[in-house]
Amino acid sequence: MITKFKDKDGKAIEKKEERHYHPQATNCRDTKMKYGAQWKVANIRDTSLQPLQAKKESMEFVLPDGVRSADVTVNLFYELTTPAQKYPIHSITKTVSLDK
Amino acid sequence: MMLLRLVLVLTFLAVPLLSYGQKAKTIDELAKMYDASRCKTCHAEIYAQWEKSHHARPLMGVKGGLMLTPLALKKGEKGSTAFSEDSPGKMTIKNYPCFKCHLPQAVTSAEDSVAVELTEALLAKDAAKVGKLQITCIVCHHDKAIIHKRELGAPEKGVLYGKRDIPVHMDSTFKTVKKSAIFKDSVFCGQCHGLGPNLEFDQAFQCANLYGSYLHNYVSGGGTQSCQDCHMKNGDHLLAPNWNDDKASSELLAKAITLDVQTLGYEWLQKAGTLIPKVVVNTKITTSAGHRIPDG
Known part of the structure; x- marks a missing residue:
């Protein structure tokens, strides 16, 4: 699973987080x-x-100065034999804002 | 003279390529012994499903790979294994412990010369030859059909095993089908889709843990589905996933695995006057599979 961030202009603003x-x-x-x-x-x-068990993660990202909104994308995929051999499972993108 | 010729012809027709109990000396002989291509005459749909399954290419790996190649490499060569030898001619059936599950008929029915020929084929990247070795209908519906041999005896000559008795089976070799005690049970699949380390070999190794995971993490948690319930719905002999089919594999995974993502944006106050803009991402993955993912 890879979580990536982009600012409102589409520029990547944080290093991605991976879980294996x-x-x-x-x-x-x-x-x-x-x-x-x-x-x-x-x-x-x-x-x-594991069967019958949920796998939960909590990741925190600090936004750069001046950035008040970000698109968060979580990609879940299956890798077979090599990292290049990927089978996408889910991709979820959410926009997060610090403004009410 | 005419009578003699007729007798000779009839005798030839009645004797298969190899007599029961005799071992195959070549890949072609072993493939012929376990050839089930005639099954498609009556079981066309099932046969077509099986042809796309990994059971039809157990030594090929995924997408044309030749997964046993590291064993065939010369001992000491980069990528070789503890099972490798100095030359192909020294390879024996025991040098391929993977046969335990990837080609069980080699253990019971092949001479060491088959291992030599396979080694040469792997080194030559002869996928067509390696691909002749398959887990055919006969492996599951005969050789692996009985696990209570002390009580029920070994699989009988000329008998296939399935979910029910079929007294008259229209086949020249397997004329009867008998009900197997385990065909609907996960333990049937567990014979190969393993428990963990294979410690019975002189060089232990680990392949699939799937059945162990099923027993110890699914059944123990109250799970009641069998392997067949999910992977052989309506008798599907594709036994998905078929990793060569990217789209179907992704769809199967997406069906079995859910992903929930929750986010929160706020400014964290670590100490007075230092608000830190932060995004929290909480993920939750659940699976309906009866075994760990990944496993095999």
């Missing part, structure tokens, strides 16, 4: 994560989406 949801395994001989069944031996961490 997947089991992470090593070969149990060192501490390096391995990718590929032939190298992995056991999961050491699991950030996957």
Whole structure:
């Protein structure tokens, strides 16, 4: 999942935030994560989406001086084998204003 | 003389390419032993679904990949694995532990020469040859149909297994269909879509955790759906997702996963006179899947 910000002129104003949801395994001989069944031996961490459980995140962004409004876009996608192989799932954009 | 010729012809027709119990020496022989192309004569829709499934290309990976290539590489070569050997000629069925699930018939019905030929094909990027090795109808509807072998015996010669008994099945080899005790149960799929690390090998490795996730995080939370309920609705043998179909895969994921985004803009007062303009983004992802995502 990637969250990005743009100001009202469409210019990116904040570094994006990413969250990665997947089991992470090593070969149990060192501490390096391995990718590929032939190298992995056991999961050491699991950030996957779990059945019957919600995955909640809260991210905070500080707006640059003078910026009172921003478009927030959250992209959720599935990566298969390589980051280049993406399957889009959801993309939600919301405009946030500091003015009432 | 005419009688003798007739007898010889009849004998030839009655004996399949390989006798029951005899092992295949080549990829073609193994593919022939498990060839189910004749099934489409009567089960055209199911066969067409299966042809697009990953079961029809279990050694190919996604989008034309050859996922077993790292094992075929020369030992010590960049990208090789603990299962690799010095030369293709040294490769055996045991050098491909992935066969446990990706080609179970190789474990029971292939000579080591098949592993040698596969290694050569992988190194030559011969996708057509590698693609001949498939998880066909016979693998699931025969070889994997019985898990209570001490009570029920091994799958019978000439018998297929399915959701119900069909005393007369119009096939030259499999003339009967018997009801399998587990065809509607997740444990059937769990035979391959695994529990976690494969510790029974001399070099442990980990592939799919899917069935473990289902048991320990879905059933334990009160989940009652089976793998078949979601992935084989109306008997669909595509067994989605088909990762080669980008659009359908995205749609399937979007159906199973929800994303809720809530935002808040305000000025945070850390200390007097220092209002900090801030945006808070709260996300909530839920899934209706009966297993972790991702898994396999």
